Structures are given as structure tokens and as C-alpha cells.
Amino acid sequence: MSSKKLLSEFTKGIIKENPVLILMVGLCSVLAVSTEAKNAIGMGSAMTFVLLGSNILVSFLRNSIPGKVRIPVFLIIIGSFTTIVDLVMNAYAPAVHKNLGIFIPLIVVNCIIIARAEAFAAKKPVLDSIIDALGMGFGYTLVLFIIAAIREISGNGTFFGVKLFTGFNPVLIMMLPPGAFITIGLMMALLRKIRK
């Protein structure tokens, strides 16, 4: 496997096959946690970590998993991995866990992970799957961060919890669910326009 191919395996997750804006998987978590830039980074990194672990395991076991029961097997792998991350983080990094704690159970239902297991890791060697997980994780985190930044700045007048303006009347709707849909829709439209 040439390094050029590996690099394209990584960069495809950022624009060409961006999980959120192009593949449109994992939208639920994007809409829910994009209220603060800090949360976006937390959710993004926790998701990337679990995706990495599940991609490695699925790719490693890909030749022994019977096709008929592959989905339950993926689910068991993802569920166990998420629980282990949750428990270990809770015990050894309580400060981080306090900030991310609520997002970790959400990762289990994040369809990016099962989508990558099914579409990529189950067919490709381990190294490719690692690169794929990193690229997808990065693409997800990037989009999540941009949406969160837009929503936090316009809806609350802050960025990473720091007040940016004085005498600014925040656009409250941006903090509420409609704000998430509006932002994500505009970003999708923008990306389509650019790619054409």
C-alpha cells in the first residue's frame, strides 16, 4: 500500500466523503451537541477514539465473522468498546469524564461507527481501517466544531465560554434545535456549491 493511497484514504473523510455533510450519517449527535465549541471537541475526540477501536477490531476479525450475523457482531464490538472507554475514563480521568460523560453513551448509537464497520473495515486490511477511522473522525470533528462555533457565537455571544461582544443581543434560535438544522443545511448547500 503506497503512502499516497493511504493519504487519500485519510483526506476523503474531510471533504469527498465527509460523514456528516456528504454521507449524512451521525446527524443526530451533530444536531444535539453542537451548542458549544468545547462540547464539539469533546464529542469529536471521544467518537474518533471509539471509531478507531471498532474499526481495528472489525478489520482484524473480518475474515472470521460469518456474513449472516455480522451486524450483531459489530454491535457487540462497538457496545463493549464504548463501555470500556466509559468505565476507564471515569476511573482514571474523572475530570475529562465529567465534561464528556454524557456524550459517551451517545456514541453507541452514532451510525458513523457501524457504517464504517460495514462499509469499510469489514472489507479492508487493518492499516487502511485505522487511516479511514482517523480521517472520518477528523472530518466529523471538524464539521461538528464549525457548526458549534457558528451556533455558540451567534446564539450565545461566546466562544469556548469566553464572552466575545458586549451589548450584543444573541440570536436565541441558534441555540435551539432549529438553529442546528439551519446551520447544517446552509453548510451542506455551501459545500455542494463549492464542489460543483
Place this chain on the structure above:
Amino acid sequence: MRLFKNFFLAGDFEMVMKETIKLGKYLFIICAVAGVTLAGTNYFTTKKIVSQKLKDEDAALKEVLPVAFCFEVKNNFPKNGFDDKNNIVGYVLKATAAGYSSQIEALVGLDRDFKITGVKILSQNETPGLGAKISEKYFLSQFIGKFSEKILLKKDDKAGEIDGITSATISSRAITDAIRKNIDEFKKTVK
């Protein structure tokens, strides 16, 4: 689907059974491995997690009643706070309120005259950016040093001294009322 078709059309019971058993075996092994791994992780982390939780709880108690040296050891509230000579210096209550979109839980620290020494929100799931602001300092610090008669929203009652959060009246009112009612009820049990 194909499993059932095979079963009904060809009637090849043995073949279907064989495959089912094979798949079942595989799933069983995967589940067993996952189960053992999870049990192991749980075993090694439980102790740490529990002690961490106790430490957090103690820190929360200290935060709402800073004068206390230690606290009554029991599972329910209210808890008495003691100084280093084992005299009661205050109490910590737990107030729960039905907010706009969630159950709000808060710790309230009181000194012996039932004046509030601190409020801390333990858990809430109110609207981010609106109701969720009840856990911010600028809102909670209004409660400190007040008696329960003044714990009312200014817009609800003339005697009130608490400023609600803009466009989050329901959350602010819920927590304010819950704190006042809890203190009033607690007073009755002590006097």
C-alpha cells in the same frame, strides 16, 4: 429469511440446524469474550469510580456549606454539617424541581439561622443557552446570604429578591420555588 425458506421448502432440517448452531456458536463466543472483558474492566474500575464519586459529593457539600469541617455520614438528606469540635454549624438540603425540560437537582447549604450559604446544581437538562444558565454563578450567587422569605422571583412577588434569567422564567421559577419550599419545610422539622 432464507433460513426459513430452506426450512419449509426443502425440509432439510439437518442442514438448517447445522448452520444455526454454527452461527449461534460464533455469537456465543463473541458475547462471552465481550462479557468477560466488560466484567474485568468493571471489576478493576468500580473501586476507583466509587471513591471518586464520594470525593465529588464531599466537595459539593463543602461548596455549599464552606464553614463546615465535616458532614453527617448518611445516604439521604438533609445532612448536618459539623465544625472541628463536632458542633452543628449548618445543614445541607437537597431540592428537586420539575423544570422546563428536566428534573433539576440542587444542594442548598444553610447556616443555623436558616440563611443560605450556597447553592449548587447537581443535575439538570434544561435548554442549553437558556434554562441551563441556572447552574451559572451569576444566578446562583443571588441566593447566598438570603432567608427563605426573600427567595422569590422579583416578577412573581414584591418581597422577592431573585432576578430570573431572561427568557428562562420556567426554569428560574422552578428552582427558586423548590429551594424556598424545601427550606420552609425543613424549618418545621427542626423547630
